[in-house]
Amino acid sequence: MNNLLLILISAMVVNNFTLFYFLGLCPFMGVSGRVETALRMGAANLFVLTITSICAWFLYAFILPAAPYLRLISFIVVIASSVQIVEIAIKKISPALFRALGIYLPLITTNCAILFFAIQSTNKGYGFIESLFYAWGAGLGLTLALVLMASIREDSELVTVPEVAKGTALTFIIAGCLSLAFMGFAGLLSAS
Amino acid sequence: MRVTTPQQDFTRGIWRENPVLIQMLGLCPALAVTNTVVNAIAMGLATFFVLTGSSLLVSTFKKLIPNQVRISTYIVIIATFVTVIDMTLQAAVPDIHKELGAFIALIVVNCMILGRQEAFASKKPVGRSLLDAAGTGIGFMIALLILGTFREILGSGSVLGFSLFGSNFEPWVVFVLPPGGFLTIGFVLLGLNAYRKRRDERATALSPAVPQEEAA
Amino acid sequence: MTEENLTTDTAQDAPPPPPQQEEASPLRLVLTLGIAGALAGFLIVFVYVATLPIITANKAAELREAIQLVLGAPDQFDTLFVVDGELREELDAGQAPEDFDQIYPGYRDDGTQIGYAIQAAEFGFQDVVRLIFGYDAETQEILGMLVLEHKETPGLGDKIVKDLAFVGQFVETTTPVAGVKVGAGTGAENEIDMITGATISSRAVIRIINNALERLNPMIDAYSGGGSR
Numbered sequence: 238m239n240n241l242l243l244i245l246i247s248a249m250v251v252n253n254f255t256l257f258y259f260l261g262l263c264p265f266m267g268v269s270g271r272v273e274t275a276l277r278m279g280a281a282n283l284f285v286l287t288i289t290s291i292c293a294w295f296l297y298a299f300i301l302p303a304a305p306y307l308r309l310i311s312f313i314v315v316i317a318s319s320v321q322i323v324e325i326a327i328k329k330i331s332p333a334l335f336r337a338l339g340i341y342l343p344l345i346t347t348n349c350a351i352l353f354f355a356i357q358s359t360n361k362g363y364g365f366i367e368s369l370f371y372a373w374g375a376g377l378g379l380t381l382a383l384v385l386m387a388s389i390r391e392d393s394e395l396v397t398v399p400e401v402a403k404g405t406a407l408t409f410i411i412a413g414c415l416s417l418a419f420m421g422f423a424g425l426l427s428a429s
Numbered sequence: 430m431r432v433t434t435p436q437q438d439f440t441r442g443i444w445r446e447n448p449v450l451i452q453m454l455g456l457c458p459a460l461a462v463t464n465t466v467v468n469a470i471a472m473g474l475a476t477f478f479v480l481t482g483s484s485l486l487v488s489t490f491k492k493l494i495p496n497q498v499r500i501s502t503y504i505v506i507i508a509t510f511v512t513v514i515d516m517t518l519q520a521a522v523p524d525i526h527k528e529l530g531a532f533i534a535l536i537v538v539n540c541m542i543l544g545r546q547e548a549f550a551s552k553k554p555v556g557r558s559l560l561d562a563a564g565t566g567i568g569f570m571i572a573l574l575i576l577g578t579f580r581e582i583l584g585s586g587s588v589l590g591f592s593l594f595g596s597n598f599e600p601w602v603v604f605v606l607p608p609g610g611f612l613t614i615g616f617v618l619l620g621l622n623a624y625r626k627r628r629d630e631r632a633t634a635l636s637p638a639v640p641q642e643e644a645a
Numbered sequence: 646m647t648e649e650n651l652t653t654d655t656a657q658d659a660p661p662p663p664p665q666q667e668e669a670s671p672l673r674l675v676l677t678l679g680i681a682g683a684l685a686g687f688l689i690v691f692v693y694v695a696t697l698p699i700i701t702a703n704k705a706a707e708l709r710e711a712i713q714l715v716l717g718a719p720d721q722f723d724t725l726f727v728v729d730g731e732l733r734e735e736l737d738a739g740q741a742p743e744d745f746d747q748i749y750p751g752y753r754d755d756g757t758q759i760g761y762a763i764q765a766a767e768f769g770f771q772d773v774v775r776l777i778f779g780y781d782a783e784t785q786e787i788l789g790m791l792v793l794e795h796k797e798t799p800g801l802g803d804k805i806v807k808d809l810a811f812v813g814q815f816v817e818t819t820t821p822v823a824g825v826k827v828g829a830g831t832g833a834e835n836e837i838d839m840i841t842g843a844t845i846s847s848r849a850v851i852r853i854i855n856n857a858l859e860r861l862n863p864m865i866d867a868y869s870g871g872g873s874r
Contacts, residue, residue: 243768252772252796257607259460263540266453305692306516309534310508310685317504347538349457356531401622403452409615416608423771423798429843494681498674504683509685513692520699523707575810585799602800 241370243364243426248374251425255382256416260350264341265386266408275387278341279333279380281323283373285345286354288319290372293355294365301359312355320346350379385415437548438557442565449572450621454541458532459573460610466589469577471525473570475518475533477563479510480542484550489577491551503546504537511537541569579613580604647745657813712749712762715779715789719759725868727861732868748861751779760788765857770851774805778815778854782865787822787854790815795846802846803819811840811847820858824851 264278292315301308316403324342329334335342345351357367358368390413398407433441448454459478462468486506487494494502518526526533536542538642545565550558581587584604586594601611681842682686712722725732727746736742761782766775771840774795779788792806804811815822819835830836 238510247768247772259610261472261609262460266456293462306512306689307686309515309537310505310689313504313508313537313681317501347540347543349535349538350540353531353535356534360531382455401619401626404622406615406618406622409611409618413608413611416611417603420606420608424845426768427849493677495674495677498678501678505678505681505685509688512689517702520696520703523700523703532869542854600800602798605799 241367245370245374245377247426248371249378249381250419250422252260253378253382253419253422254350254353255379255424256412256419258353260353261348261379261382263344264348265383265412266405267341272384272387272391274337275383277338279376279383281327281338281342282345282348282350282379284323285316285319285351285374286372286376288322289316289355290358290368291350291365292319293358294363294368297359300364306357308356312352316351317346318357323351350375352418382415386411389415435557435560438553439560439564441602442561442567443571446566447568447572448541449569450618452541454544455539455569456614457535458539459569459576460607460614461532462529463573463577463580463610463613464584464605465528465581466574466577467525468528469573470570471518471522472529472532473566475514475529476536476539476542476569477566479507479512480545480566480569481559482510483507483542483546484558485555487546487550488553488555488558494551499551500543500547502542503551507542507546508537541565551569575617576610576613579617580609584609629639646810663802670691686841695730708749711777711791711793712751712779715790716749716751716762717758717775717779717788720754722749722751722762724749727864729764730864732864761861763857764793764862765853766794767849767853767856769795770797770802770845772841774846774849778800778857780820780858782869785820787815787818787820790850792850797846802843804840804843805846805850808840811838814838815854821855823849824848 248254252258255262255265261282264282289312293312295322296308296311296315301311320343323345324335327338327342354372358371363371386408390408393407393411442448446452449456449459455476458472462472483503483506487503511534514536515526518529518533545562549561553561578588582593583601584606586592586598586600594599604613652763659724671747709722712719716722723734725734725740725748726736727748728736728740732748736745751759751762753759759779759781762777763780764775764777768774772795774792774797776790778790780786781788790812792812795803795806797803797805806812813836814837817855818837821835823833823836824839825831825836826844827838827841830838837847837851841853
């Protein structure tokens with residue numbers, strides 16, 4: 238259990254997927270602006286990560302040993318299919334949520350975070366449960382970064398920003414400060 | 430559809446529609462592997478290879494690919510090139526391959542590449558597609574070089590591993606760390622915005638005076 | 646007239662679509678993907694087969710270099726597999742080498758054993774630190790240490806690689822290793838001065854070595870005491 242918690246906390250804050258590994262930047266730059274949307278985006282990502290974790294583990298355990306070079310292509314197929322499944326599921330369960338997420342849902346397919354997760358999980362040789370905890374750590378970390386950025390941007394709309402900094406320049410500098418703050422989490426998990 | 434010259438197809442991707450700095454595509458690798466210039470060059474070359482190879486194949490076979498499965502086919506083509514370059518790098522330059530790590534595989538989800546296939550290579554002849562891909566690839570490389578040079582000089586005091594300032598230089602370590610990636614591109618964009626703003630102001634000042642200018 | 650402008654259907658403005666944009670038959674779709682997949686597979690397998698020997702050779706060379714460094718240049722080395730709590734020279738049929746931890750006894754030309762090269766990895770400051778160290782079971786001393794992989798902070802934690810004075814301390818240190826802050830040590834044989842400003846990374850290296858030895862010492866004793874299998 239100790240090991241699993243370590244994996245989860247490590248992926249969530251110490252090596253946050255967005256603020257440490259620069260993954261999931263397209264939604265990070267685009268969706269952020271409203272905390273509601275950020276939460277939903279994060280939840281959708283978490284769901285896709287969970288499905289990907291399960292499918293990737295099966296692939297890794299049973300099919301890839303025979304053909305390791307097919308890892309990339311098979312993972313892409315798994316991710317694209319997972320996103321399709323999530324899309325259909327959300328459409329059925331909550332059409333309002335589906336409309337709110339709009340174009341961002343299919344874009345999860347090209348979210349480098351999901352593919353990075355799958356590759357890292359197999360590189361580190363995680364088992365089924367470990368991979369799930371890694372997925373949840375990654376998903377929670379992505380959501381955390383999205384929500385933090387969204388809330389900061391919500392507030393920044395109320396202040397005067399220099400013309401040259403408006404838009405993505407400001408978002409990146411804010412992200413840099415967030416990333417700096419998260420560096421404080423390093424060393425959290427070291428045993429003495 | 431606008432008719433463009435071959436030269437325009439090539440130069441457009443290099444600066445005016447630079448994939449990273451103007452279109453904001455391919456940000457993940459642009460920030461992740463630019464902590465040294467060597468890594469930036471390696472990633473730039475790998476992406477160039479995948480981009481031109483994919484554009485070549487997509488453009489050659491565009492008539493044979495049915496519309497409904499075109500995205501899937503493009504992805505299969507791109508993923509194949511990425512797998513090939515991944516294995517080649519691992520065999521040829523194992524140290525650099527270890528530094529780039531999983532980010533080589535992430536080239537396949539670089540929206541820039543899929544975007545080029547969808548917007549250009551699937552509709553234009555092979556020659557033009559190659560020019561477009563080459564231009565975009567070079568633009569990507571230039572953006573990476575800018576970021577990488579900044580980060581390595583400030584963060585390690587060196588370029589390509591060669592120390593620039595001697596041992597008394599106290600490196601600004603944050604620039605080779607993740608926050609530095611974000612801050613570097615933030616400031617580069619800041620500079621770009623300032624430059625464009627000044628250029629636009631100068632252009633409007635030179636053009637025939639418009640009544641609103643008096644109030645401004 | 647205005648209604649035409651308001652419709653979202655712009656097909657009137659676009660040139661007539663070329664013939665191949667018509668609905669393709671399912672067979673055509675499957676065929677296209679199938680052929681693309683097959684060609685892709687063929688190319689990948691080709692490059693895989695071409696590069697595999699080089700990649701394997703690189704990995705073996707890297708390991709060999711590391712063992713040379715930490716065991717003080719042995720003339721040859723073997724591989725022992727850790728299977729179910731004991732050391733074995735060979736695996737049973739059906740067991741893959743990658744699934745088991747390995748340690749490497751190194752020998753001089755005259756057959757005498759120098760020690761064991763042991764790999765271990767645990768969480769450091771930022772992420773997992775992987776290292777290899779040489780160990781002499783008779784004198785219970787470390788013969789050398791080399792960090793293979795790490796993600797520690799450049800300029801601070803990465804001194805566990807770059808600070809050669811730190812790395813050099815591990816030679817002829819008795820075990821279990823104890824880390825002490827600079828100036829606070831008593832001069833004992835098993836003390837290592839930790840790097841100022843990188844205490845956690847230094848401690849991680851020491852902890853990794855101690856934990857690995859705690860795990861492996863009983864197995865090594867059993868293996869060398871009971872004779873070779």
